[in-house]
Amino acid sequence: MKHIHIIGIGGTFMGGLAAIAKEAGFTVSGCDAKMYPPMSTQLAQLGVDVAEGFDAEQLDQYKADIYVIGNVARRGLPIVEAILNRGLPYVSGPQWLAENVLRHHWVLAVAGTHGKTTTASMLAWVLADSGLATGFLIGGLPQNFSVSARLPQSPKIQSDNHLSGSLTTQPTFFVIEADEYDTAFFDKRSKFVHYRPRTCILNNLEYDHADIFADLAAIQTQFHHLVRTIPSEGLLVRNCQSPALDAVLAQGCWTPLANFGCDDGWSIGQVNENGGFSVRFQGKTLGQVEWTLLGEHNRMNALAVIAAVQHVGVSVQAACSALARFQNVKRRMEIKGEINDITVYDDFAHHPTAIATTIDGLRRKVGSARILAVLEPRSNTMKMGAMKAALPTSLAEADHIFCYTGGVDWDVQAALNALSGKLYVDKNFDDFVAAIVTEAKAGDHILVMSNGGFNGIHDILLHQISQKAV
Template identity: 55%
Template sequence: MHIHILGICGTFMGGVAALAREAGHRVTGCDAGVYPPMSDQLRALGIELIEGYGADQMALQPDVFVIGNVVSRARLADGSPKFPLMEAILDAGADYTSGPQWLAEQVLQGRHVLAVAGTHGKTTTTSMLAWILERADRAPGFLVGGVPLDFGVSARLGSGSQKLFVIEADEYDTAFFDKRSKFVHYRPRTAVLNNLEFDHADIFDDLASIERQFHHLVRTVPSSGRVVVNATEDSMQRVLARGCWSELSRFGVGGEWQARGSHDVFDVLRQGRVAGRVEWGLSGLHNQMNALAAIAAAEHVGVAPAEAAAALGSFRNVRRRMELRGTVERVAGKLTVYDDFAHHPTAIRTTLEGLRKKLDGSGHERDRILAAFEPRSNTMKLGTMAAQLPWSLEQADLAFCHSGGLDWDAAAALAPMGVRASVADAIDPLVAKIVAAARPGDHIVCMSNGGFGGVHEKLLSALGKTGAAE
């Protein structure tokens, strides 16, 4: 089968492309504004990428067009379609489907699906769970919204006899013609509900509407299945109050699964008894909670908690999750540049708090944190959470915002931070501001859910050439 994917470089659609290619299908695709790591992965798989959404791609004559949710019926200022290929598909009556629907029909049927849902931590927890199952010789299939460092790819079919498939279960809508959340297509037997707060302001009116979608997911879990849920989240309790027909397994304070110890070395407790021990290089309470969720989910398919906890000791996280991009050595100390996917205010705060605790615990409490970020997600572009930015950046000594393309005043939103915050409407001026402020010992965290204009390499290059104040 030849499938042509519209929006192929999104993390989810890129994973679908990789699975289809592994299954022996011919895969081509198109997108705009291509950026790593997905573009690199697709090219390595021999998948042809076409820039843009031109109607001339109809000449490829695929068996089916798989439509990503980036595609819409939107029109440009001159009245022409933003996605002319989609208009051509509709006019021709060609066969098309959504990515989640294709995945459900072609990959997930007949498998034990372990789905990880939540506003934050989906990618990391999905990767943890896949790694636990891999180390336990279960050879799972998986689709992750990122590239786990332990696997080097975002998706694979898997070969284990249990036919396990771990998937990052996103609540965002499926496609312009299917407004259900992606995760309702997956029909999991094991579902992780990690956390839940308001996000995706472009498609959800309020938190209650997102909770409704999460309950749609709960409804699809069979009675022999397991729902692994965060016991500390009021929103999750409201979801479950609507009805749950499966085994419940709660983690966090008040739950069956808890942690005792520091965030980087802790015992895993099940009903108050030590069931395993995690010793790893990750930081932050959020990662400790992610670990508990992954261990509880793995136990549902037969992996002992002690074995799962030991496996996490070798877990190397995911690309763009506090990924070290480089250091610049100076006589008075080094400057360190990280890349992180954080874009929601809570995620930004969690990322910076995790780094601050790690620095404080390793004797570097005087090192400064410089936070560079761009409000690029649809929710952040709308300015819905602009007022939360000063709160999210409290652990940053200095903050630098890329405001290009925003319809709201980033400088006004960051005004409560005073001189600690700077704004630039283009990447090069932003880099210049950071370089001028940086000094030895600083940790520069670049946060975005996009390519951020290559800011990491530009910073490393500029710092290497000009240095920082000694």
Template identity: 55%
Template sequence: MHIHILGICGTFMGGVAALAREAGHKVTGCDAGVYPPMSDQLRALGIELIEGYDAGQVQLQPDMFVVGNVVSRARLADGSPKFPLMEAILDQGLPYTSGPQWLAEHVLQGRHVLAVAGTHGKTTTTSMLAWILESAGLTPGFLVGGVPLNFGVSARLGDVAPGQQRPLFVIEADEYDTAFFDKRSKFVHYRPRTAVLNNLEFDHADIFPDLAAIERQFQHLLRTVPASGRVVSNGLEEALARVLHQGCWSQVRSFGSAVSDFTAQGPHHAFAVLHAGQVVGQVQWGLSGEHNQLNALAAIAAAEHVGVPPATACAALADFQNVRRRMELRGTVAGIALYDDFAHHPTAIRTTLDGLRQQIGQQKRILAVFEPRSNTMKLGTMKAQLPWALKEADLAFCHTAGLDWDAAQALEPLGAAGLTADNIPTLVQQVMAAVQPNDTIVCMSNGGFGGVHTQLLAALAEKFSAQ
């Protein structure tokens, strides 16, 4: 089969492309501003990439056009379509489908799907679970919205392990909508036998009016899990309790709360895992923060459902290397460590900074450099939560380009510790004016952030080489 993917450079669609290529299909694709790292990965796989969405691409005559959710029926200021290729597909009655639906029909069919859903921690927990299964010799397939450092790729098909009835596939299960013609959450297509509900709070204000609307989508996910399946749910989350109360027809295993099936005792970097109150393993690793401890419990409980003993899972996590862009150390200059993190929601920012504070202590300063880039943050829906989110930062620097709301006003509760800049060079200058030896800088964005990490490292080297 020849598939042509619209929006191929996104992490999800790029993963679909890699899986299709590995399965032997011919894959081509297009995107606006074809960009690395996904463009590099795809070209390395021999996948032809086309810049833009011109209608002439229908001449490729693929068997199926696979449409990413970046595509819409939007019009430009002059009235012309933003995505001419999509208009040509519709006009000519050519076959098209969404990425999640193609994946469900051509990859997930016949596999034991382990899906990891939640507002936060999906990528990390999916990567943990895939690594646990890999360490146990189960050779899982996976699709992750990032690059797990243990694997070096975001997706692979996997294989059937000895003794397994069907191949395992671990997937990051996003609640965002599927495509402009399918407004259901992506995860409804995956039909998991093991479903992880990691946490749940309001997000995606561009498509969901309130938390109840997202809870309804999570309930739809539960309706697809068979009675022989397992739902692994965070026992600390009231929103998930409401979702389960609406109906659950599968085995439920909880984690996190004092009365949960899976709990933890000890500091976040070295803790005991308890199952039904009995110690079943020890985790000692380089990750920090309560959020990662909870992610670990979720992955351990999910792995147990496919036969991996908790002790084996705990041992595997000692070698877990995290995910690219999850507190990834990009460089150190004059004792100043610079990290890159994907945090793009107030709770994620708060969680990242809390974990960093626990790791480095109270004596070192934290400089938080962030941009409100997600659709929810751009709308300003959660701007009032930013001072709370940045509580552990000694200084906060906000990149304000593209915002329709006043970030300086939102950061007023931080006083002189909250600074704003509408361009990257000014942001770098502000950080350079404030930074001191042995500070810790953490850059937070769900995008490329204009290459600010590289610019900051270069500026640090220049400033401190002269001293």
């Protein structure tokens, strides 16, 4: 099967899958409702032919050997109905990836409610920097690489400084961001069940995805399905500070554990004024990470990576050295610009815990300077209001909060009433932006948080602020 047609190719996962399939020698085409940069640009550069829309007629143009169906596709879409009615071969994206790519490599997976993209990016970078043949598929753009997905590259010559053990044969490695969202309309298991990792990080676990999971227990069931697939010669890297993971492992675990975030495992030692920290294992300092990334969450992500790479033979010293050169991921506290002494940031935070962590990290950086938190509750869970009770606490550390309510059905003003003295809510985008610009003053930090493009608000703010007399 050499020609695949990807339905829902515009998403980060399916677009990454397209890039990997193209690199592997497949003919790739696809379709989606609308295509936007950067994915539209990336696919065009790869020479992937993309149709706009989900019409059945494209099946006559793209006579593929198999149709790879993303979870954006639902029953009732003309192309889906035509595939079923004609009896054409189809498969989910995760299953296609597992059968055609992952089975050839040592898979390292990163699962969890928060930090998957950053941690997977760190992990891929440490492995590649240590000279190992490393591929990856990540739901973001790691700035140490020019792409979000690739096959393993040729390994570099190893030195004794990089590997703590002697790998007599060099396997190839593949890092994947292991998403718990469902696989496809015909496969309601979480995507990560397909990946069969040998090394797996369980970064944390909280309730999310209220559109498909009734409660936390439902997500824990899926996480245990993942645990069941990890071999007894593998490694499970577990966050000790996430109680929901304890309940998952209590259902059964057949794989050695490497704990992080606790004294009897990997832990964070002294943190210096720049954000660097010492790495400790069972109370003994083994290394030092010198970097400027913000927040305890990133230090915890780094611990998970250091624990995971031990499994493939990378030394603590090599991992710490690589992490010092880690450049983070686009849209993670990314500075979009500074105008009139006002800094505008972009961050992907959209869950209350991630929002609180992001604001806390910025607060530690800027001290007493004003933080203007700008939030778009855009994820399906946030649109449903499932997390609204936790939002006031998660936003409390900001000096002013601006919440855009376009597309939100619940009463945001009432839910955030505890913040009323510093809260602005609006569903009119132009008025919303104008209110932020009016409030902004020299020395302020505007933190924009959304898991979408937010109508290009970052550039609009920078432009309007540049026109404002300060």
